[in-house]
Amino acid sequence: MSSLSWIPLKWRFESRLALRYLLTGGGQTLLTIGSVAAGVIVIVFLTSLIFGIRGRLTTMLTESIPHVTVKVRDLEPVPLSELHDLESAMSSSRVEKKAPQLKFIDNWQHAVDIIRTVPNVRVALPAIQGQGFASKGGNPIGVMITGADPAQQDEVSPVTKDLIAGKYVGLVADEVVIDYELAKDLSVSVGDRIRMTSSTGNTESLSIAGIYSGGRGRGGAYVTLRTGQSLFGVGNSVNAILVKVNKLFGSDEVADRIQSLLPYEARSWSREFPSFVSSLAVQAASAYLISGFSLIASSFAIASVLIVSVLRKSKQIGILKSIGATRSQILRVFTLEGLVIALTGSLAGAAIGSLLVFLLSLPLQRTARPGHPPDQLFPVAILPVYIFGAVIAAILATLVAAWFPAKRAAQMNPVDVMR
Amino acid sequence: MAAVPNALPKQVVVATRGLKKTYFGKVETRVLHGIDMEVYAGEFVAIIGQSGSGKSTLLNILGALDVPTEGTVLIDGVDIATLSEDELAHLRNRVIGFVFQFHYLLNELSCLENVLTPITISRGEASKAETSYVSALLERVGLADQVNKHPDAMSGGQNQRCAIIRALANQPKIVLADEPTGNLDSRSGNEVFKIMREMNREKGVAFIMVTHDDRLAQEADRILAIDDGWVREVDKRAHRMKLLSSLSDS
Numbered sequence A: 001m002s003s004l005s006w007i008p009l010k011w012r013f014e015s016r017l018a019l020r021y022l023l024t025g026g027g028q029t030l031l032t033i034g035s036v037a038a039g040v041i042v043i044v045f046l047t048s049l050i051f052g053i054r055g056r057l058t059t060m061l062t063e064s065i066p067h068v069t070v071k072v073r074d075l076e077p078v079p080l081s082e083l084h085d086l087e088s089a090m091s092s093s094r095v096e097k098k099a100p101q102l103k104f105i106d107n108w109q110h111a112v113d114i115i116r117t118v119p120n121v122r123v124a125l126p127a128i129q130g131q132g133f134a135s136k137g138g139n140p141i142g143v144m145i146t147g148a149d150p151a152q153q154d155e156v157s158p159v160t161k162d163l164i165a166g167k168y169v170g171l172v173a174d175e176v177v178i179d180y181e182l183a184k185d186l187s188v189s190v191g192d193r194i195r196m197t198s199s200t201g202n203t204e205s206l207s208i209a210g211i212y213s214g215g216r217g218r219g220g221a222y223v224t225l226r227t228g229q230s231l232f233g234v235g236n237s238v239n240a241i242l243v244k245v246n247k248l249f250g251s252d253e254v255a256d257r258i259q260s261l262l263p264y265e266a267r268s269w270s271r272e273f274p275s276f277v278s279s280l281a282v283q284a285a286s287a288y289l290i291s292g293f294s295l296i297a298s299s300f301a302i303a304s305v306l307i308v309s310v311l312r313k314s315k316q317i318g319i320l321k322s323i324g325a326t327r328s329q330i331l332r333v334f335t336l337e338g339l340v341i342a343l344t345g346s347l348a349g350a351a352i353g354s355l356l357v358f359l360l361s362l363p364l365q366r367t368a369r370p371g372h373p374p375d376q377l378f379p380v381a382i383l384p385v386y387i388f389g390a391v392i393a394a395i396l397a398t399l400v401a402a403w404f405p406a407k408r409a410a411q412m413n414p415v416d417v418m419r
Numbered sequence B: 001m002a003a004v005p006n007a008l009p010k011q012v013v014v015a016t017r018g019l020k021k022t023y024f025g026k027v028e029t030r031v032l033h034g035i036d037m038e039v040y041a042g043e044f045v046a047i048i049g050q051s052g053s054g055k056s057t058l059l060n061i062l063g064a065l066d067v068p069t070e071g072t073v074l075i076d077g078v079d080i081a082t083l084s085e086d087e088l089a090h091l092r093n094r095v096i097g098f099v100f101q102f103h104y105l106l107n108e109l110s111c112l113e114n115v116l117t118p119i120t121i122s123r124g125e126a127s128k129a130e131t132s133y134v135s136a137l138l139e140r141v142g143l144a145d146q147v148n149k150h151p152d153a154m155s156g157g158q159n160q161r162c163a164i165i166r167a168l169a170n171q172p173k174i175v176l177a178d179e180p181t182g183n184l185d186s187r188s189g190n191e192v193f194k195i196m197r198e199m200n201r202e203k204g205v206a207f208i209m210v211t212h213d214d215r216l217a218q219e220a221d222r223i224l225a226i227d228d229g230w231v232r233e234v235d236k237r238a239h240r241m242k243l244l245s246s247l248s249d250s
Helices: A009-025 A027-062 A108-116 A150-156 A180-186 A225-232 A248-261 A274-312 A314-322 A327-360 A384-411 A414-418 B055-062 B085-094 B111-123 B128-140 B156-168 B186-203 B214-218 B236-249
Strands: A068-071 A121-135 A141-147 A163-166 A175-179 A193-198 A203-212 A221-223 A240-245 A265-268 B012-024 B028-040 B044-049 B070-075 B096-099 B174-178 B206-210 B222-227 B230-234
Touching: A009 A027, A009 A327, A009 B111, A027 A274, A027 A327, A027 A384, A068 A248, A108 A121, A108 A240, A108 A248, A121 A150, A121 A180, A121 A225, A141 A180, A141 A193, A141 A225, A150 A240, A175 A180, A175 A193, A180 A203, A193 A225, A203 A225, A221 A225, A240 A248, A248 A265, A274 A314, A274 A327, A274 A384, A314 A327, A314 A414, A314 B085, A327 A384, B012 B055, B012 B206, B028 B055, B028 B070, B028 B206, B028 B230, B044 B055, B044 B186, B044 B214, B055 B070, B055 B174, B055 B206, B085 B096, B085 B111, B096 B156, B111 B128, B111 B156, B128 B156, B156 B174, B156 B186, B174 B186, B186 B206, B214 B236, B222 B236, B230 B236
Parallel strands: A141 A221, A175 A203, B044 B206, B044 B222, B096 B174, B174 B206
Antiparallel strands: A068 A240, A068 A265, A121 A141, A121 A193, A121 A240, A163 A203, A175 A221, A193 A203, B012 B028, B012 B070, B222 B230
């Protein structure tokens, strides 16, 4: 009895009776707590899995690409009839886009300075990007060549992280870092020399400083900015400014801002992959929907167990009222019973769910990427905010489920139930 | 109106005026036709009558568990029709004690905890003095060694004795007993009745007991009979004669 001395006297009778009902409820109490816990486990697991998958997919897609790419805008062909300075008699029967060609940002230092002032921009990297060929005696193999400062390039598309041999940071002018697949096709290793030929026809003999494996199929070749400019014969210019942002899903705003400040085209990753972004939204919506349904299902289970419990205690409720228990006291007894079930069940569910997610997040799966540590069994992410949200939602759902049987108990007429 | 013996104190603890009760179901059933009765402090009144005569309905109305269709009920001088839901609960808790045919003890609580329930309902926790008071009563009715047992581990007679002490725990003025021995064998029934009578005499609590047992009714101070919804005072001497003749016939 003294163990409840911390509870105000006004609530002590109700608290003691509610606890006693729970403690003597045995299997029924465990069943009800289990229903709440199961609901929370489902929510914790589902949100961890769906948002884990979402996180991994997004990282896989965006870690190796710029979030915003700034380039010179492609000129759109204009029909002759729309040109005012030409005679109206002239017309065009065919409108055709110009063949793609490298276009340069000459005053890129100024552009980079302006881009760096845009909020949410983390890195703005001047770079040369273009197609080329790599060869070692035999047939040339097509490759995307990127020339940029290695330290900054690592922040845009990590290369050092994926290195399986050699180095990237500290790359000098006659060196190149290539991908594992290309190295395998050319049968070369670190220290060997290969020939790189750009789409403009310039050729350089470069020493392999490092080999990386990103696990995303064939990757490109990385050289210094100076070497890139030389390969593509662009002098001191660049043809792209690669931007990385802090808030991934704010890249559209960054691109719009850059376009408003500079006479260049700025394309965000989310506009490059609109179906990917919408599928992420669908995933998130499905997580919320499944969580909601599982909460509703467990609420019904809890409500039905508590209704049966109230019906079984009808006579007890009758006698309690006949010896002076008020309606509000009876209401409190069964609401408190629901509250204890809600707290115990949701906390147990959160603990078990988190443990389950933690076990599934252990890196036990062999990776497909050579030289890399094992991957997680499931791409799950422990998200405290969702666990906390699941606990709160389950408590509210349980209280709602407990309220109706409690109200029913409070309204019971002792004469009817004891007859 | 029933006559009251001169030897008893004259303080009225229960009074009804023109009490009527009709149930409005598919068929309208009038159970009580106009009951006028008074019960005095410390009195032991037995109510007898055929099954369905309205005894339990009357007791439920006197206990503020049911409401009359017409008429007035005064409990300890208060017209219960003027009381709110919470005030009625308070009245049932502090002024009235109930004993039913079935003990209706809470299986989740021990004998002592059950007995203390009326106190914990009103005050949250029983004081040491209150616990000592009910412990002494439990000892008095032979349940000293049963206080920590739960109802399912006790006999029917023990449970009913426990229920009687629960009815007395808050030191009420009136105890309403609805066939308290109806579910017990005759030996246990006699014991339970004896205890009720002793408590009535020792504590000065008025008892109104509904019973089918003419023998127990004969032990009461007064007998009221309900016939077809009307109440009448039974002459104890005539009742005794009738009882004796029925015993000799059997």
